[in-house]
Amino acid sequence: MTYRAAILTGGLALISLGATGSAFAESGTSTSSSTATTNGTSSTQTAATGTSTSDATATSAAKPVKVKKPAKPAKPEPPLKIDAELGMILNTGNTNNASAKGAITINQELARWRNEFNLDAYYSRDRTDGDDGDHVYNTTGQRLFLSGQGNYLLHPTGNVDQRRTSAFLYSSYEQDRFSGYDYQGTVAGGYTRRWISTEDQTLDLSAGPGFGFNEKDDGASAGFALVRASLNYKYKLSPTAQFSQNLSTDWALDSSENSRVHSETALKVNIYSALALKTAFTVDYNSEVDPGIKKTDTQSSVTLVYTFK
Structure with a gap:
């Protein structure tokens, strides 16, 4: 067990x-x-x-990044462009007067030269009725201005963007019956640069030394050294509208001599094909004038412009 x-x-x-x-x-x-x-x-x-x-x-890496597109370069200018401008005002009745304004601007775009020539004329007169019923006409405005500027391109080859710098020669002649001067003129030379050159806008700046001359209504004449500077800006607001600003000065180095400033602010709108309507505001300044004459003249105008290309 x-x-x-x-x-x-x-x-x-x-x-x-x-x-x-x-x-x-x-x-x-x-x-x-x-x-x-x-x-x-x-x-x-x-x-x-x-x-x-x-x-x-x-997914985060795949999101597109917005990059600001650069401005499109300016299109080549036509070899020859002519703007013919004309405007007129007539008043009858209690006030009888007439005024006319005309201008021609010629632009050339050549292989080595970019040139601009201007002719600007203005005339106005009043009519008064005499006691014997005869008409008496009085000229109240008379001005003629001629100018030309040739820009010799320092870098003529390549695209439009490379045609920016140039050496310029400029001359002008003016007769303004009511400015106190029989005539005034300028000859100058210097450097020009196109600081902005896109499809929509251009900006040209010029500066250089020069020589000025004039003769007053009393026969006194003068010649003197000066500095010339100018600005020419154009902006295409739309395919049919363009804003422009031109500003220039012929500034005498001797303060006792006459210095001049000219400004034109304008808006041009195409009406049909090559025909446009232009509104402008112009200022002209003379630093040395005789007693009883104002230093500054202004003008507001509406004109028709026809462009030949």
Whole structure:
């Protein structure tokens, strides 16, 4: 009995040990499965997160960046362009007067030269009726202005953008019956640069030394050194409208001599084909005038302009 009991006791111990091992094995399998499942899910989440981050980065990188387009360069000017301008005002009735304004501007664009010539004329008169019924005419305004400027291009080859710098020669002659001067003139030379040259606008600046001369109504004449500077700006507001500003000065180095300033602000609107309507405001200034004569003259005008190309 003792031997059988010992065998039975040993068998139960082995069974108990086997059961314990199985339990530990199942526990290990469950733990491993749980760990694997957890790690797999974590890996999947990490992969998904990585994919989402990559997609977000790619989407962010794919957004287009707005870049400001540079202004279009100016188109080549025609070899010859002529603007003929004419305006007239007639008053009758209680007031009888007439005034006329005309101008011709010629622009040349050659291989080595960019030239501009101007002729500007103005005339006005009043009519009064005498006691005997005769008409008496009095001239109230009379002005003639001629000018020419030749710009010798320093870099004539290449595109329009390279034709910016030039050496200029300028001359002008003016007769204004009511300015106190019989005539005035300027001869000058210097440097010109086209600072802006795009499809819509141009800006030319010129400066250089010169010589001025004049003669007053009393016969006194003078010649003197001066500095000439000018600005010529054009801006195309639309395909049919253009704004322009011309400003120039012939400034005497001797303060006792006459210095002149001229300004014209204008707006030109095409009516039909080559015909345009121009409105302008002009200012002329003389620093030295006789007593009773104003230093500044202004003029507002509306004229028709026909362009020949």
